[in-house]
Amino acid sequence: MEMEKLVSLCKRRGFVFQSSEIYGGLRGFWDYGPLGVELKRNVKEAWWRDMVAGHDDIATLPGAPTPYDMTGLDCSIIMHPQVWKCSGHFDLFHDFMVDCRETKGRYRYDQVKGRWVEAKGKTVFLTTIADTDDPAKVLEQRALKFFDLRAKQAEQLQWKGEVVALPTVQDLSQVLAPDAKEVGTLTPPREFNLMFKTIVGALGSDEDAAFLRPETAQGIFVNFKNVCDSSRVKVPFGIAQIGKSFRNEITPKQFTFRSREFEQMEIEFFCNPKQSADWYRYWRDRRFQWYLDLGLSRERLQMREHEAAELAHYSVGTADIEYAFPFLPPGEFGELEGVAHRADFDLRSHMEGKLVKQGNGLSVELGPDGKPRHKGSGKDMSYFDEITREKFIPHVIEPSAGADRGTLAFLCEAYSEEKVPDASGKLEERTVMRFHPRLAPIKAAIFPLVNKEGMPEMASEIYRALKKQFNVFYDDKGAVGRRYRRQDEVGTPYCITVDGQSIQDQTVTIRDRDSLKQERIKVADAVEEVRKRITGC
């Protein structure tokens, strides 16, 4: 399938538009049109229904160690700035970068180190980003090459001072960039803010800076105690949240896949550390199956366990659920959802302050003054299990899904073109969106076969009856074949047609989008029939 065709259909039929299109668009931002909003709502509602509202907290679900509770939350997008300092986002999302005009390389400003050296009457600051114990050695090699000296002429190099970080250098014009051949190719350092900065308050200055959240998860962690204290949930339990998040992606691209404003569906699942590995496996498998159940094909979906080296510093295990999007090269997959075992990192961070890895464990990162670099809330986030009489900081399993990415995957999966015979038996091209009935923006369309002899009256009555429960569409324009095709193109799974016989015996035909088969059903059964077909029971 060519992505272009899907993008075109999305625009033509009102699934996805470019943001601010009349002003030329805005990179990394997208709007959902009349049908897109229904599709995305259905994705989110399916998730909420399956994970939260419809969760059976009495039974032990297949693969789950024990029964568990699920509850929800809806946090503010802007939170206390300290949240992001303790979570680690503040430090990790703020990078000063320098670009090299010669090599087009881009470097973290603070990771470039170097040393002043003079030879042959020239003084330059040689740099490297090599992460070695002996940067002086690496720099000597560069110096010899730069000044065109042999190894035995090394004494001609007059080093000035020790190896220091690039930010100590005021004037970059005498700096030799890490991979460059000539000096002065580095741009001034530029700040890359991966978090969206904003100002709180009408008179706000920089001191009132706050951030649009880069993930919804932190809102759940900081409310952990509130939920425990107010809802009678017992560990193990999960808190779910759906909401917008914002990241200043350096390169937004690939339709809605990499957007700067996007919506997440996240669960933070809190459990006893002794059972966390089992819960991790449970959530990983459960979330994978969810995508399959809603129609993603097994061939295009994969679970990818992260290698130990790839794991974030706090993570004990992470698996990505990935989809083979058609805009990716063959064999490549894009992340739909990450399921991470985060241990007690998040709750501890908000208790004690920003954590860093130390040996095999985590400890509070200290500033130059020996105090915590980012101080935590000091609130006790530990949990007392009244049955086992254990006190512990719960471990967290985090299934974090992208609502827009999921929606995009369902759009890609649904798109298909096929040949079907027309009235005269000739094969005609048909574009059909094969959405799972739960996700289809329109559940059924109702047509009078022709616009007379009581058919429109009867059809509109059926339409009204269905409309009370489902998003349905009435169409009496043009030939019925055209109306069927129009519905195929937006993925409506069922079309109900009132014909001449309907007036005689109070029956209508119901046509299946995928098989094109028609069945005759009683008008009185229409609502129930549609309900059965959509819910599958």
Add this chain to the structure above:
RNA sequence: GCGGGUGUAGCUUAAUGGUAAAGCCCCUGCCUUCCAAGCAGGAUACGUGGGUUCGAUUCCCAUCACCCGCUCCA
């Protein structure tokens, strides 16, 4: 951020330094008894901003957006 490509109607495409064309879609009417039928009529476009020119959709510059590759991606 760099390099290359592309921007004409809702979509797909044409032509042009001097009135911008077509097909599909859409709307109105007629006709229509099951898979994009027909007839008649209608609406809608040169991404944005400068410059050159008597005149620019066309040439030049900038900008924005999209696509491809590189870079980046907690």
